Amino acid sequence: MTKEASPNTKSWRNIPLAFLIGGLICTLGQGLMEFYRSQGLPKDEASTWASVSLVFLSALLTGMKVYDNIAKFGGAGTLVPITGFANAVVSPAMEFKSEGFVLGLGAKMFIIAGPVIVYGITAAVVYGLILFFMGAF
Amino acid sequence: MATRKGNTLFLDTAPSVISYGAVGSKKESEGPLAAAFDRLWEDSTLGEETWEKAECRLQKEAIRIALEKGELSPKDLQVIFAGDLLNQCTSSTYGLRELGVPFIGLYGACSTMAESLALAALFIEGGFGERAAAITSSHFCSAERQFRFPLEYGGQRTPTSQWTVTGSGAAILGRKAAPPYVRAVTIGTITDMGITDANNMGAAMAPAAADTLRRFFKDSGMKPADFDLIATGDLGQVGSELLREVMEKEGCPLEGRQNDCGLMIYDRERQQVEAGGSGCGCSASVLCAYLLPALQRGEIMNLLFMATGALMSTTAVQQGESIPGIAHLVWLSKEPGMR
Amino acid sequence: MEMLLPYLKAFAVGGAFCALGQVFIDYTKLTPARILVAYVVAGVILGGLGIYQPIIDFAGAGATVPLSGFGALLAKGTREALGEKGLLGALTGGFTAAAAGIAAAIFFGLIAALLFRSGDKS
Numbered sequence: 348m349t350k351e352a353s354p355n356t357k358s359w360r361n362i363p364l365a366f367l368i369g370g371l372i373c374t375l376g377q378g379l380m381e382f383y384r385s386q387g388l389p390k391d392e393a394s395t396w397a398s399v400s401l402v403f404l405s406a407l408l409t410g411m412k413v414y415d416n417i418a419k420f421g422g423a424g425t426l427v428p429i430t431g432f433a434n435a436v437v438s439p440a441m442e443f444k445s446e447g448f449v450l451g452l453g454a455k456m457f458i459i460a461g462p463v464i465v466y467g468i469t470a471a472v473v474y475g476l477i478l479f480f481m482g483a484f
Numbered sequence: 485m486a487t488r489k490g491n492t493l494f495l496d497t498a499p500s501v502i503s504y505g506a507v508g509s510k511k512e513s514e515g516p517l518a519a520a521f522d523r524l525w526e527d528s529t530l531g532e533e534t535w536e537k538a539e540c541r542l543q544k545e546a547i548r549i550a551l552e553k554g555e556l557s558p559k560d561l562q563v564i565f566a567g568d569l570l571n572q573c574t575s576s577t578y579g580l581r582e583l584g585v586p587f588i589g590l591y592g593a594c595s596t597m598a599e600s601l602a603l604a605a606l607f608i609e610g611g612f613g614e615r616a617a618a619i620t621s622s623h624f625c626s627a628e629r630q631f632r633f634p635l636e637y638g639g640q641r642t643p644t645s646q647w648t649v650t651g652s653g654a655a656i657l658g659r660k661a662a663p664p665y666v667r668a669v670t671i672g673t674i675t676d677m678g679i680t681d682a683n684n685m686g687a688a689m690a691p692a693a694a695d696t697l698r699r700f701f702k703d704s705g706m707k708p709a710d711f712d713l714i715a716t717g718d719l720g721q722v723g724s725e726l727l728r729e730v731m732e733k734e735g736c737p738l739e740g741r742q743n744d745c746g747l748m749i750y751d752r753e754r755q756q757v758e759a760g761g762s763g764c765g766c767s768a769s770v771l772c773a774y775l776l777p778a779l780q781r782g783e784i785m786n787l788l789f790m791a792t793g794a795l796m797s798t799t800a801v802q803q804g805e806s807i808p809g810i811a812h813l814v815w816l817s818k819e820p821g822m823r
Numbered sequence: 824m825e826m827l828l829p830y831l832k833a834f835a836v837g838g839a840f841c842a843l844g845q846v847f848i849d850y851t852k853l854t855p856a857r858i859l860v861a862y863v864v865a866g867v868i869l870g871g872l873g874i875y876q877p878i879i880d881f882a883g884a885g886a887t888v889p890l891s892g893f894g895a896l897l898a899k900g901t902r903e904a905l906g907e908k909g910l911l912g913a914l915t916g917g918f919t920a921a922a923a924g925i926a927a928a929i930f931f932g933l934i935a936a937l938l939f940r941s942g943d944k945s
């Protein structure tokens with residue numbers, strides 16, 4: 348009964364919007380990458396610079412209170428790209444500044460994005476161990 | 485003294501609401517009840533440094549306005565029952581600490597206004613004092629930061645989620661021979677139907693609301709049609725629908741008498757609040773801005789004010805616990821009780 | 824048209840990653856934080872299995888910008904570090920590869936927090 352009364356999410360609208368906005372962020376990333384390559388950077392470095400630039404833009408838009416408004420429409424389109432990761436770091440830093448620079452801003456910065464690093468790094472270490480013991484190196 | 489029947493206490497010395505005040509902020513000022521508020525701030529910081537301080541200020545202003553309208557001063561109050569959503573009832577304690585009035589802090593989540601109103605009425609009924617105040621508040625931003633995400637975090641709200649009202653309502657009860665009178669009080673019991681989705685609190689609270697209504701109608705021998713309005717607090721769209729369905733199934737249809745404070749305060753379509761408003765500032769401000777004046781003017785003769793609360797903690801929900809609900813009911817009337 | 828092709832690919836593939844994320848949000852009980860974790864871990868696994876690199880070669884930023892690309896980067900860094908440092912590389916590789924992104928997020932996050940404060944939602 349609870350299910351019946353609870354309205355469903357508007358997937359017919361959400362999914363295309365996520366595609367569009369996420370796609371646009373990636374296209375911007377591609378543009379940045381091409382730009383850095385045109386400046387003579389090798390492919391890997393250009394890609395890293397593109398990521399850093401996107402993180403910067405996301406931090407700026409989060410600070411200017413714009414990112415959350417894009418996310419209202421973008422959904423996963425603003426969550427999945429690296430800009431979403433940056434937003435998840437920047438927004439608690441701004442929010443918990445009021446509880447101090449160390450225990451507020453500093454301690455709570457990774458309250459949302461922390462798990463991404465914990466499990467990402469863990470997966471990488473496990474992968475490294477597997478490669479090592481399989482004798483790949 | 486009050487007479488007990490089942491779970492309901494019928495008050496027969498006719499305690500009345502002698503003054504009240506309601507304050508809100510921007511979103512409330514864009515809603516249908518805007519004109520009824522005593523004061524609305526365009527800027528939801530209210531000029532304070534933190535959101536918690538802003539919420540304290542809401543309580544401070546609501547009680548100040550209620551005192552002023554009743555031509556009273558803090559020392560005319562013998563007790564104040566106050567509550568809010570924040571940990572350790574921050575907004576109430578810090579907001580009211582300068583009043584110098586005997587203070588009881590309450591936590592009943594969004595049901596707190598009915599809880600404090602009921603206790604204030606019983607306090608007067610018992611003859612323990614001349615005047616008692618009931619006040620609660622909530623603030624969208626302080627609630628988001630405590631219960632959900634940082635404000636600038638880009639998340640989507642689910643369609644069943646509710647929007648925490650930035651507002652506060654204060655009511656002062658006493659013995660003035662003028663409406664609105666408190667006629668009866670039903671203290672709710674904790675009801676848990678195993679809902680675990682913290683974004684669907686309306687559904688978690690609906691069974692508690694149905695339970696309290698069932699007890700009240702059984703104890704009083706009355707029926708929904710005896711009331712002009714059954715104002716539930718913060719069930720929102722989803723919970724309201726569930727409540728009506730449950731009551732219908734049990735052979736006690738609410739016959740269009742039910743409306744929800746969370747649906748009255750905002751225009752759900754236009755203001756993008758998903759399932760409606762919530763927070764203990766929601767039912768409090770709707771009561772003090774709209775319902776009490778309507779009773780006083782006689783536009784409403786009999787009102788069941790039933791605020792519902794989702795008594796969850798973020799810790800318990802993260803541990804996989806379900807959300808217990810509660811609903812307290814207060815019968816307010818233009819006519820005094822028995823004697 | 825040749826010029827636009829990389830952009831189109833980035834748009835289509837990046838958009839598809841995001842649309843899939845939205846499907847998880849709308850049709851499963853997964854919270855956004857869990858979805859992010861899933862993307863990164865999936866990226867490490869796909870990167871480790873050598874499946875992700877062809878997607879990057881095809882779509883460029885369309886595959887590196889989504890968090891799964893971050894995961895693939897972690898796997899790549901670990902593999903390279905293992906080659907250079909042996910077992911120690913299993914510990915240093917991931918962070919080394921991700922260092923720029925994480926440090927940028929921390930640094931810009933701190934600056935943003937110093938300059939701005941959060942506001943009410945409308």
